[in-house]
Amino acid sequence: MTMKKTLLTLGLGIAGGCVAFLGVNALQGDKDVSVSQWEIASPVSAKPAALAVGNQTPAAGAGSVDLRYAAKKTVPAVVHVKTVQMGQEYMSNPLLDFFYGTAPRTREVPQRMGSGSGVIVSEDGYIITNNHVIEDSDKITVALNNKKEYEATLVGTDPNTDIALLKIEETGLPYLEYANSDDVELGEWVLAVGNPYNLTSTVTAGIISAKARELGINRREMSLESFLQTDAVVNPGNSGGALVNARGELIGINTAIESPTGSYTGYSFAVPANIARKVVGDLKEFGMVQRAVIGIRMVEVTDEVVKKLGLDEIGGIYVVEAVEGGAAAKAGLKEGDVIKKINGIDVNTAPAFQGQLGKYHPGATVKITVKRDGKLKDFDVVLQNTYGDTSVVDGHTEGILGATVESLSREDRYRYGINKGVKITELKNGPFKALGLSEGTIIVKINNMVIYDKEDLVRALKMAENEGVLLTTISPKGRVEYFALSPQD
16 A cells, blocks of 8 residues: 655654543643654564574473464465555547537546555455555455455444454455464564565564554544554555464554654554454444543553652552543542553553553443552443443444445545535435435534534434434535434434
């Protein structure tokens, strides 16, 4: 895929992806770290695999670190993802236009082509890749390791974690099994497999250099960054490829590199498999990612925070406020608590905290271990959604009032001068069609609730199911229109 390069000043902020929480740097300002360029379209590659030194055997069950089995198992399950973005080409004859008033004609032509990698995760053709690999594309083609090509369907995307799910119509495919990425250890040998520079089936090796890294490359409000960091080599085209352990199990989806040039010179980063698996499961079952909320304002316990608040140690999440009615407050957490563990796993940094919460749905009960008055105390917290209850929202809107909707494209936002609303892309028999709505109509509001995405639409309709509904829409011609829907409809 065509690579995007951005020059960013990294900040140690907090991101929230599958997990929604209210985070506020209430006690500390921005901390400048360093300036480097992040290429969001290249996975990992690496160093030669090390062998046992003397009589010592590497840790983490690596044995002699023979990675041939892992490579043999992984290569057939990694695919080449090729994308095409279409554009308009104008055709006209000035003489005919002048004498006969002929209007210029247009036709669709390929405007931009890109490529990346993907990982088959089921024998019936589900494939994980990065959202930035397929973003804004009109056609997606997947080439298997045996060179056979398929046109892929986009099942769903989650820009907050940079994960997308594709589907091809085939069975009996080789696929990778997920590992528990929480068990990955520093220094563990890993393989990266992908298609850098259109060089298919490239295998490179490296070690796990760090866990729960936050880079600040995803500026979305609900973004989640808790990357695995490796010293494996990553270059443009690796994005969406597999990061696997010595057993050939999937531990991450290669996503980004740190580089001043856009090619590999430093470290590469992967979305942990536990996060990717949860996102994929949500997209398949609900059509959207279910975001869990703990309901706190928080700050990471750094040395500066320790000195400012008089705490006894660095590490953990300081609760600035347990929001009234939120999951944490209902469970008994309060201001001044320092969260140390989630279900027994240490969360010493904000990315680690977010990464752990990101594995759960609204309604899930998690054990939160906090330090209060010098002692550790456990609380069972029932996570909520962003609307303050514990239900999940079904984003498969095909059966809801007969409409299939999608978020506005960049072109739609520019054309209509709006940054909100969902567009009806398909309309079957149902209440929306009976009202007179048409394909291309943009739903902006339902009653007093502004609609930004499919989740908002489903939630608004559910909240108003026993009441009348007033829809504010924009027609395909750009007119603002209103429609009323009675409860019995």
